[in-house]
Amino acid sequence: MLFTKAIVRTPAKSVINGIDDYANEGKPDYQLALKEHHDYVATLTKLGVAVTTLKPLEDYPDSCFVEDPAVVFDDFAVITNPARSTRQKERELIRPAIEHFYADKQIFAITSPGTLEGGDVMPVDNDLIYVGRSARTNRAGIDQFTKIAAKFGKTVKMVPVKQVLHLKTGTTYMGNNKLLVSGEYIDSPYFKDFDQLRVPAGEDYAVNCINTGNGVIMPAGFPGVKGLLTDNGFTTHEINMSEFSKIDGGLTCLSLRFN
Numbered sequence: 001m002l003f004t005k006a007i008v009r010t011p012a013k014s015v016i017n018g019i020d021d022y023a024n025e026g027k028p029d030y031q032l033a034l035k036e037h038h039d040y041v042a043t044l045t046k047l048g049v050a051v052t053t054l055k056p057l058e059d060y061p062d063s064c065f066v067e068d069p070a071v072v073f074d075d076f077a078v079i080t081n082p083a084r085s086t087r088q089k090e091r092e093l094i095r096p097a098i099e100h101f102y103a104d105k106q107i108f109a110i111t112s113p114g115t116l117e118g119g120d121v122m123p124v125d126n127d128l129i130y131v132g133r134s135a136r137t138n139r140a141g142i143d144q145f146t147k148i149a150a151k152f153g154k155t156v157k158m159v160p161v162k163q164v165l166h167l168k169t170g171t172t173y174m175g176n177n178k179l180l181v182s183g184e185y186i187d188s189p190y191f192k193d194f195d196q197l198r199v200p201a202g203e204d205y206a207v208n209c210i211n212t213g214n215g216v217i218m219p220a221g222f223p224g225v226k227g228l229l230t231d232n233g234f235t236t237h238e239i240n241m242s243e244f245s246k247i248d249g250g251l252t253c254l255s256l257r258f259n
Helices: 013-017 030-046 090-101 139-150 223-231
Strands: 005-009 050-054 070-072 077-079 107-109 121-123 128-133 155-160 171-175 178-181 195-198 216-219 236-239 256-258
Touching: 005 030, 005 090, 013 030, 030 050, 030 216, 030 236, 050 090, 070 090, 070 256, 077 090, 090 107, 121 171, 128 139, 139 155, 178 223, 195 223, 216 223, 223 236
Parallel strands: 005 050, 077 107, 128 155, 178 195, 216 236
Antiparallel strands: 005 256, 070 077, 121 128, 171 178
């Protein structure tokens, strides 16, 4: 197991009004989003993860994407500072769940003018963390995070994000030096030392996958990525993500994962 615990938040009915800066696929269907989220939790549980489910927050349409207002590791957690004003309050609302698992001395926070969202934070092996400098995460936020991570022996490398929302919208780490890459990160010099698993054209959304250690959770309906993962020795578990993709969300966005 690469992680044994996860925190998720049930989508609120207001999820239909989630932020859509990229997808342009129309509004989500609430009932279908609820089912997809239920299947997500069920799959994590089936793969051996203990899932803590938080209550929906009607005032915050994007609050099911718990990975953005916090970043968690086994030995510390960071309350981030989302760039969009509509998500600022989520910082306070996620904190009690973080405090349940971490001591005060393990919890840190990003402060303005720094912004940081968890979708831009990608840990790999050997205490190395890549952080995307994107429309949602700025240099000041990365500098703050770098100092926090250094307290725990971790090194941060900044990567520019130009074409997608977050770093992990374009690449996710599968372990064993294997990196799923799409778009601007195919053959990127920033990741030249990794075994790059190149996502086929037209299947970029499925670059955002989660390796639990007991199998990879991936979006349903992307045979090229499924074949790519299978050929590289991974067992895949597909989940429909149609409604979350409409509001720029992926699999990693929906949980905080740690030991």
